Amino acid sequence: xxxxxxxxxRILSERGFINDCTDKEGLDEKAATGxxxxxxxxxxxxxxxxxxxxxxxxxxxxxxxxxxxxxxLMGGGTTRVGDPSGKDESRQLLSxxxxxxxxxxxxxVFSSYxxxxxxxxxxxxxxxxxxxxxxxxxxxxxxxxxxxxVNRMLSFESVExxxxxxxxxxxxxxxxxxxxxxxxxxxxxxxDCVLQMGGSDQxxxxxxxxxxxxxxxxxxxxxxxxxxxxTASGAKMGKTAGGAVWLNEEKLPAYDFWQYxxxxxxxxxxxxxRLFTELPMDEIARLEALEGQELNEAKKILAxxxxxxxxxxxxxxxxxxxxxxxxxxxxxGEGLPTVEIxxxxxxxxxxxxxxxxxxxxxxxxxxxxxxxxRGGGARLDDEKIADxxxxxxxxxxxxxxxxxxxxxxxxxxxxxxx
RNA sequence: GGAGGGAUGCCCGAGUGGCUAAAGGGGACGGGCUGUAAACCCGUUGGCGUUUGCCUACGUUGGUUCGAAUCCAACUCCCUCCA
Numbered sequence: 343x344x345x346x347x348x349x350x351x352r353i354l355s356e357r358g359f360i361n362d363c364t365d366k367e368g369l370d371e372k373a374a375t376g377x378x379x380x381x382x383x384x385x386x387x388x389x390x391x392x393x394x395x396x397x398x399x400x401x402x403x404x405x406x407x408x409x410x411x412x413x414x415l416m417g418g419g420t421t422r423v424g425d426p427s428g429k430d431e432s433r434q435l436l437s438x439x440x441x442x443x444x445x446x447x448x449x450x451v452f453s454s455y456x457x458x459x460x461x462x463x464x465x466x467x468x469x470x471x472x473x474x475x476x477x478x479x480x481x482x483x484x485x486x487x488x489x490x491x492v493n494r495m496l497s498f499e500s501v502e503x504x505x506x507x508x509x510x511x512x513x514x515x516x517x518x519x520x521x522x523x524x525x526x527x528x529x530x531x532x533x534d535c536v537l538q539m540g541g542s543d544q545x546x547x548x549x550x551x552x553x554x555x556x557x558x559x560x561x562x563x564x565x566x567x568x569x570x571x572x573t574a575s576g577a578k579m580g581k582t583a584g585g586a587v588w589l590n591e592e593k594l595p596a597y598d599f600w601q602y603x604x605x606x607x608x609x610x611x612x613x614x615x616r617l618f619t620e621l622p623m624d625e626i627a628r629l630e631a632l633e634g635q636e637l638n639e640a641k642k643i644l645a646x647x648x649x650x651x652x653x654x655x656x657x658x659x660x661x662x663x664x665x666x667x668x669x670x671x672x673x674x675g676e677g678l679p680t681v682e683i684x685x686x687x688x689x690x691x692x693x694x695x696x697x698x699x700x701x702x703x704x705x706x707x708x709x710x711x712x713x714x715x716r717g718g719g720a721r722l723d724d725e726k727i728a729d730x731x732x733x734x735x736x737x738x739x740x741x742x743x744x745x746x747x748x749x750x751x752x753x754x755x756x757x758x759x760x
Numbered sequence: 761g762g763a764g765g766g767a768u769g770c771c772c773g774a775g776u777g778g779c780u781a782a783a784g785g786g787g788a789c790g791g792g793c794u795g796u797a798a799a800c801c802c803g804u805u806g807g808c809g810u811u812u813g814c815c816u817a818c819g820u821u822g823g824u825u826c827g828a829a830u831c832c833a834a835c836u837c838c839c840u841c842c843a
Contacts (some may be wrong), residue, residue, distance in 0.1 A: 495820095511837060601796080608797050635795045669796050695780055710789085719790040749789075751796055 348373035351410040354566075354591035356623060357616040359401055361542045361569040364552050369537065369564040373410065377462055380405055380537035381413035383522065386421045387436065390590035391451055393602070394541075396618060396652075397492070397568050401539050402465070403455045412465040413535055414452055416445050419474030420522060427543045428513040445469070451589045454652055466533070473528050486527075489557050490520055490550070498546035501751050517620045519547045526551030530561050537564045541571075571617075586696060589652055597677045600661035601751070603645035611640050621649035623722035668753060671695070672724065674745045675753075679703070682759040685736070692733030702756060704748035714748055721747040 344368075346352040354360050357555075363369060372378055382398045384391065391399075402412040421441050423576050436444070449467065470624045479739075495501060498519065501511060526548070529535035549564035555561040558567040587595040587602045604615055612630030615621060621629075621643075629640035642662065649658035660727045664677030687693060693701075699711035699720060714720045715730040723745050738744055739758040747753045 370782075605796065608795095611797095635797095638795055641795095641797085665796080707807065708809090709807065710805085712810095714790065716805060717790045719804095749791090 346370050346588045348408070350378075350665065351409060353404050354401065354409060357404075357614060359397070359404075359568050361567045362545060363567075364549065364563075368562065369566065370570075372536065373408075373626055377410055378537060379411040379413055379529075379535040380539055381415050381526075381533075381535050382524060382539045383415040383417050383420065385417035385425060385447060386441045386448055388586075389444050389447035390588040390593045391448055392589060395589040396589065396648075397571055398539060398541065399452070399455050400618060401568060406463055406465060409463050411463050411533075412456055413529060413533055414456070414465060414467040415525060415529065416449065417468060418442075418445055418469040418471030420470055420518065420525070423518050423521060424515050425500075425518045425522075425547075426511055427518075427547065447590055451652070454654075468529070468533070470521075470525050470528070473493040474524075486524055486554070486558070487520065489554055490523075495519065500543070500546055519550050522547040523550035523554040526560060526563060526633050527554050527561075530555055530559065530563055536562070537566060539566045539568070542567045542569055571678060591653060591657075595679060596649060596657035597661045597664055597679070599653060600645045600649045600658060603648050603747065604641050604665060605710065605751075606641055606644060608637055611637060611644060614642070615644055615647075619644065619651075621647060625637075646668040674743060674755060676743075676755075678753050678755045680743070680757060682757055683734075683739075685758050685760045688734060688736050688758065692735045695720070695727055695732045695734060696730060698734055698746060698756065699748065702746050702754040704746065704752055704754060719749050721745075 346355055348370050351360075351366070351370045351665050360366075367552045382402055382403070384395065384398075402414065406412050417561075418441060421436060421444075422438070452465070452467065452629050458465045458467065495516070499518065500519070529575035538551055540548055545565070545567050546625060548567065552563045553566045555563040560643075586594075587599065603614070603618075612626060615626045615629060616623070616658070619626075632640050645665075646658050646662055649661055660677050664675035667673045668678060683693060683698070683701065695715070696711040699705045700708055704720075705711035705714055711720070713737065715727050716724060720727040724747070734744075734756075736758070737754075743757045745753055745757045746756050
């Protein structure tokens with residue numbers, strides 16, 4: 343395993359980034375003797391990437407750190423088609439305006455992880471709409487389509503899944519892998535890119551590109567995939583009570599982002615430290631060896647490191663401080679999500695506690711708020727709320743913000759606003 | 761184009777005229793135990809109002825009926841086989 347010569351592959355390997363590689367020795371040789379360019383594609387299906395994309399982003403970061411050139415491919419063109427990999431059903435088609443807006447949001451996050459510029463190992467960002475949008479159908483089919491075997495395509499996991507489960511797969515989506523393969527070819531021609539990386543669900547698409555390069559340009563391209571990340575409990579990474587764990591601040595406050603990592607399962611701590619932080623391996627070994635309650639320290643470090651990289655050191659420290667106040671001292675941390683209550687809604691005869699829970703975003707509906715109270719999960723300044731008809735009065739706020747909680751982990755600061 | 765099968769709540773899936781806001785499971789959320797873990801146990805899981813109430817919901821639109829997720833018709837989409 344560790345007879346790897348290149349820094350790049352050795353780091354990825356020892357940190358657990360590698361699931362599969364089309365030609366590990368060949369790639370190692372190439373990375374050890376020169377500078378290589380590698381790319382990962384990101385489709386613009388949402389206004390922000392979420393933690394699921396953090397793994398590929400970290401791969402690009404290590405690539406750059408070991409002296410190579412990362413290429414971030416924005417899927418402005420492929421998003422118009424829709425990748426069927428790993429999806430049960432066809433995604434709704436996104437409008438071009440949505441795609442453009444999503445791309446703008448996604449682009450922002452990369453500057454936290456990569457250095458962009460014109461130097462040999464500076465990262466660049468390209469958009470596959472640049473070459474996909476202008477393709478001519480018949481020409482494309484004749485030049486490239488003939489290199490694809492439908493028999494083969496049908497056997498790829500992404501396609502086979504759909505067929506086996508009797509789920510609709512449109513011809514549009516069926517073409518996705520061809521376009522992704524073509525992307526690789528274009529990038530190898532334009533930027534001398536020799537490696538495509540991605541999640542293991544991308545294996546089929548990546549291999550298609552490697553083959554296309556060999557058939558048409560006689561190029562020796564490489565593919566490398568990372569393991570599909572699931573948590574120890576088997577769930578796909580990146581979901582939390584509030585929804586997806588977004589990388590962009592405007593989609594998820596730093597405090598919540600930090601909390602996500604703080605709540606990592608015991609069994610995942612070591613793996614996540616290796617994948618999502620840049621702590622030295624021996625330090626990680628020490629941290630993951632901690633047992634019982636002490637392992638919580640490792641989780642805090644994990645949260646701090648990941649948050650610092652994504653949101654900045656200051657944001658990470660603020661989140662850590664808020665968490666400490668809230669959980670370890672039982673106080674009201676300043677960094678908790680803050681919700682303003684308009685003073686005039688409360689002045690007359692107070693604000694119903696049920697409405698307050700909904701307004702605070704802790705419950706999706708009044709019924710849910712009532713159930714929460716009945717189940718004993720709602721608390722006001724750490725006092726269990728027993729009466730679902732209770733009303734918050736104005737004088738409650740004279741001493742300052744009030745803490746409203748749903749369960750042990752979700753807290754909101756309520757403040758009165760004129 | 762022909763023949764047959766199917767569409768149920770976040771997901772899977774039962775239900776073939778009233779007892780159905782709809783079994784069961786998963787997930788999620790809450791409580792207990794803990795370490796802001798895991799496992800386990802318990803509870804909750806359409807909306808609004810709350811003492812029995814109203815509204816929305818079983819692909820879509822109509823119809824039969826006192827009454828439909830359940831029967832009928834048309835339509836949409838998916839699947840299988842045939843051409």
